[in-house]
Amino acid sequence: MIQFNHVYKTYPGPTHALRDVSLEINKGEFIFLTGPSGAGKTTLFRMISGFDKPSSGDVRIAGYDLTRIKSSEIPYLRRKIGVVFQDFRLLKGRTVFENVALPLEIRGERPTQMRRRVEEVLEQVGLTYKSSQFPEQISGGEQQRVAIARALVHQPGVLIADEPTGNLDSALSEEIMDLLEKVNAQGTTVFVATHDMGLVKRRSKRMIEIRAGQVTIDQ
Amino acid sequence: MSWNEYLRSFRRSWVHHTGMQLATLSVLAATFTVVAFVLSLSLNLKRVLSHWGESAQMSVYLEDTIQAADREALKAALEKDQRIRSVEFVGKEQATSAFRQKMSSYAPDLLEDTEFSNPFPASFQVSLVPGVSGDVLAATFEAIAQQLSAFKGVEDVSYGQSWVRNYSAFVGALSTGGWVIVAILIAGSFFVIGNSVRASIAARRDEIEILELVGATSRMIRAPFVFEGAALGWLAAAISLAINFGLYLWEAKLLQSSMAFARLGSNLAYFGVLACLGLLFAGAMVGALGAYFTIRKINDGWAASQKDA
Ligand SMILES: Nc1ncnc2c1ncn2[C@@H]1O[C@H](COP(=O)(O)OP(=O)(O)OP(=O)(O)O)[C@@H](O)[C@H]1O
Numbered sequence: 001m002i003q004f005n006h007v008y009k010t011y012p013g014p015t016h017a018l019r020d021v022s023l024e025i026n027k028g029e030f031i032f033l034t035g036p037s038g039a040g041k042t043t044l045f046r047m048i049s050g051f052d053k054p055s056s057g058d059v060r061i062a063g064y065d066l067t068r069i070k071s072s073e074i075p076y077l078r079r080k081i082g083v084v085f086q087d088f089r090l091l092k093g094r095t096v097f098e099n100v101a102l103p104l105e106i107r108g109e110r111p112t113q114m115r116r117r118v119e120e121v122l123e124q125v126g127l128t129y130k131s132s133q134f135p136e137q138i139s140g141g142e143q144q145r146v147a148i149a150r151a152l153v154h155q156p157g158v159l160i161a162d163e164p165t166g167n168l169d170s171a172l173s174e175e176i177m178d179l180l181e182k183v184n185a186q187g188t189t190v191f192v193a194t195h196d197m198g199l200v201k202r203r204s205k206r207m208i209e210i211r212a213g214q215v216t217i218d219q
Numbered sequence: 220m221s222w223n224e225y226l227r228s229f230r231r232s233w234v235h236h237t238g239m240q241l242a243t244l245s246v247l248a249a250t251f252t253v254v255a256f257v258l259s260l261s262l263n264l265k266r267v268l269s270h271w272g273e274s275a276q277m278s279v280y281l282e283d284t285i286q287a288a289d290r291e292a293l294k295a296a297l298e299k300d301q302r303i304r305s306v307e308f309v310g311k312e313q314a315t316s317a318f319r320q321k322m323s324s325y326a327p328d329l330l331e332d333t334e335f336s337n338p339f340p341a342s343f344q345v346s347l348v349p350g351v352s353g354d355v356l357a358a359t360f361e362a363i364a365q366q367l368s369a370f371k372g373v374e375d376v377s378y379g380q381s382w383v384r385n386y387s388a389f390v391g392a393l394s395t396g397g398w399v400i401v402a403i404l405i406a407g408s409f410f411v412i413g414n415s416v417r418a419s420i421a422a423r424r425d426e427i428e429i430l431e432l433v434g435a436t437s438r439m440i441r442a443p444f445v446f447e448g449a450a451l452g453w454l455a456a457a458i459s460l461a462i463n464f465g466l467y468l469w470e471a472k473l474l475q476s477s478m479a480f481a482r483l484g485s486n487l488a489y490f491g492v493l494a495c496l497g498l499l500f501a502g503a504m505v506g507a508l509g510a511y512f513t514i515r516k517i518n519d520g521w522a523a524s525q526k527d528a
């Protein structure tokens with residue numbers, strides 16, 4: 001599903017954001033990515049979602065080789081994954097329903113099928129009753145659930161979430177994690193970055209830790 | 220995405236940057252007004268000038284000793300020529316009496332003077348088909364004269380060589396100058412549109428990033444901005460056509476009342492329907508291309524949101 005082979009990423013400066021990172025993530029896994037601030041977690045996720053190229057080494061995502069991918073193929077790579085960020089990134093001018101529908105709309109899905117699927121996934125994240133509200137009218141936890149619904153609506157093989165609970169209190173964080181586990185139980189590979197170690201410890205999942213751009217723990 | 224979405228996004232740009240959009244539209248409309256004015260000016264000058272050009276004639280003078288057969292061959296050759304509208308033979312006697320008629324007021328005796336020997340050669344008076352563009356008039360006459368020199372019995376060819384040459388050069392310079400001005404103004408329009416679209420892009424950075432994130436193709440991301448540019452260009456062209464139509468009405472009135480002697484009023488024309496549609500289309504194209512080149516620099520598939528507009 002996701003494969004990193006001796007990957008380096010150097011930003012001008014130079015900042016060595018990733019150094020010799022090798023890892024393999026298989027279908028159906030649930031993995032935590034941890035590490036202190038500035039360790040390179042976001043850099044790794046940006047690569048997975050096709051927002052950055054490795055400086056050297058191999059990255060393979062869902063059948064695409066990131067070192068060879070044509071820029072016109074990147075949108076199609078992104079359609080195979082779902083991405084969730086700490087800051088939700090919802091469109092302000094669109095309702096919850098319209099935000100969740102966006103990935104399907106982009107694919108040119110037919111309205112009736114789109115409606116059915118969006119309702120299904122809103123039900124899954126427990127937000128059916130908020131579907132005609134705007135992002136500013138709902139709470140942070142709800143916004144994050146909308147973002148998760150949007151990342152899942154097109155049934156991607158992988159869901160990556162960069163600090164999805166960073167802006168939420170601990171009760172809400174647990175709720176979001178439960179939701180992600182539920183998603184994983186249905187077959188989606190889930191890859192979550194967090195530096196909330198308590199959250200990681202309470203769930204016995206594979207954990208990869210990076211420090212200063214290098215993998216220090218993978219268990 | 221649908222036309223509806225494009226319109227919605229265009230409207231949003233207006234709501235969020237009314238000032239910027241209004242400024243862009245005004246500058247563009249002013250620029251296009253000048254462009255359309257230059258075009259209509261050159262259209263009208265061309266009409267007036269080719270009107271004058273049509274009256275230009277060519278005289279093919281014949282030797283007194285020309286054989287009838289040679290004369291007929293020459294006449295046939297002239298009549299066959301596609302560029303020539305009419306060929307009129309003026310005999311020696313005719314030329315003389317025409318001259319006497321013309322001179323009668325200055326020298327009334329000339330009409331009675333039987334001693335007056337006939338110095339005038341016979342000639343063919345040749346006029347060109349209408350619509351020979353002014354800037355090639357000289358070249359056309361020259362080419363015909365060149366061909367005639369091969370015929371037997373042709374003494375001289377005259378078409379007011381220097382006048383025609385000057386006239387052709389003038390018309391040529393005029394249209395070149397017009398096109399240079401138009402080209403400069405259109406190049407400027409690209410920048411004006413590009414700037415405006417850049418502002419819209421900057422304001423919608425987050426939205427672009429989200430669209431990228433969920434797998435929108437470059438085309439989907441670019442389309443609303445290209446549409447915005449096209450809409451601005453189209454609107455500006457429409458405004459400029461309206462302003463120029465007003466100018467045209469005013470000029471026509473002016474020419475009719477105060478400059479009637481020049482008899483230009485009846486020659487004044489405005490763009491036809493097709494030309495108007497063409498100009499609207501051209502305005503939209505300038506807008507679309509200006510926007511396209513701006514957004515293309517930013518959105519190359521990787522991360523539009525990261526790049527500086
Ligand atoms: N666009 C960039 N240009 C230059 N340096 C960058 C860029 N993006 C990230 N970096 C640097 O790369 C390193 C890794 O950053 P990254 O954002 O991946 O860390 P992180 O693990 O996600 O941290 P956090 O937990 O704070 O989110 C940092 O030193 C950061 O300053």
Ligand SMILES: [Mg+2]
Pocket residue numbers: 041042043162
């Ligand atoms: Mg980060």
